[in-house]
Amino acid sequence: MSPKFKRRNSGHGWFKLSLLIFDMVIVLASSIIALLLRNMIFIPEPGDVFSAIRIFYLPSFLILFLGLYIADAFNFDAMESGSDILLVVLKGVFIGVVLASAIEYSMRIHFFPRGYMFLFAVVSVPFLYFERRVVASGWQKLASPDRILVIGNVKDVDNVLRRIKRREYNIFSSIVGVLVPDSVALEGRKDIEGVPILSSGHGDLDKVISKFNINRIIVVSPMDHRELINKLHNSSNSDVRIEVLPGIYEILIGRPDYSLLADVPLIQLTRDNPPEWYLIVKRIMDIVISVLLFIITLPMMLIIAAAIKLTSKGPVFHRQTRVGKDFKPFTIHKFRTMKVGSERENREVTDPNDPRITPVGRILRKYHLDELPQLWNVIKGDMSLVGPRPEKVEFFQKYLEHVPGYRERQKVKPGLTGLAQVWGDHTIAPEFKLKYDLIYIYNRNLLLDIMILLRTVRVVFKGTGI
Secondary structure, eight states: OOOOEEESOTHHHHHHHHHHHHHHHHHHHHHHHHHHHHHHHTOSSOOOHHHHHHHHHHHHHHHHHHHHHHTTTTOGGGOOSHHHHHHHHHHHHHHHHHHHHHHHHHHTOOOSOHHHHHHHHHHHHHHHHHHHHHHHHHHHHHSOOEEEEEESOHHHHHHHHHHHHHHOOOSSEEEEEEEOSOSGGGTTOOEETTEEEEESSGGGHHHHHHHTTOOEEEEOSOOOHHHHHHHHHTSSOTTOEEEEOOOHHHHHSSOOOEEEETTEEEEESSOOOOOHHHHHHHHHHHHHHHHHHHHHHHHHHHHHHHHHHHHSSSOSEEEEEEEOGGGOEEEEEEEOOBOTTGGGGOOOOOOTTOTTBOHHHHHHHHTTGGGTTHHHHHHHTSOEEESOOOOBHHHHHHHHHHSTTGGGGGGSOOEEEOHHHHHSOTTOOHHHHHHHHHHHHHHOOHHHHHHHHHHHHHHHHHTOOO
């Protein structure tokens, strides 16, 4: 099965949409001018231009759009200069005229007046050319292009930069600099293909990323990718995307998505954030399901509160500070399941027969009923229904120091349930729990969220909690 190629920067879609909208305006203006000129030049008694526009506008736009699409006039990655833009616009308009003529000939109709077609083509070319130049220039100033650091030996970097500079129009990305592991091979060079060499050696990687605001790394030579990823995940620069120029091994394993920079194929080792619509729908789903569950379980929660109050001394609820998304602390709410003062021991519960647990608490923990008040945390927005479990501040600091890549899980809201909870068990080590969390973070989608929620129902009824 052939690999699926995609453009790396999410701005490509918005850029093409903006071009399409401006094209619609250009076609309208070109149609009006072409009809006015036709009436002035060819028609002794001109008709109503705006009545004709209602007839000609939509077919003109559809045929021109198809011509521009065939000419690849929406793909700025393949354009080096303004002359390239002019060339694809000319091709697109020419193809559109040929298509219109072919349709008319094959269907034996004369829909477009000949004078209109000729004048429309002549008028639309400069409009489309200047529109694309203006939109491209405006996009470069207003958008935030990827700031790229290229890592590799001198020969590989030189080959890749030469290809990119020959093909890339530089709207969506900017190659900020080069990092060469072997300083000996530089032979006093300060740049490669005009791109400055920022450092020689991986030791300065974190400093280079911070100083030059790098958000994308491209590795073009064989190296230890795992070491590079771990290094970034343990730093404050864990949001940097890493892509590699694939060798045979990378191509053979699995079926990864490939991204393109100019005509250079790349495999992305790190993952992009999910689309904005997913985050919106997920938040709506969190609120709707949590409110419904809160209302449905309210009678049960009142009974649980009374049972706790009648069987043990102390408050009904247990409040605790946990670490949320982007390392922001928040207060979590649970039904109290342990004797007052047990928290001072500051150790996790790993045994269902732990003497600190109250009789009612044992039942609540077994069926995860002690976590029902956390629905309020979900409604407030501190948590989501699905995500990594929020850790205590003390445990979080320890894991952050000793578990490589642990800060990565704080990119998303913590969850009431998650992949680690429904597939792992209570004895799972933090290192393995992190792997579950990262699998979820890098592959999250609505179907996966729903599947985890359904599996959570089964876990609750099995009574496997402690």
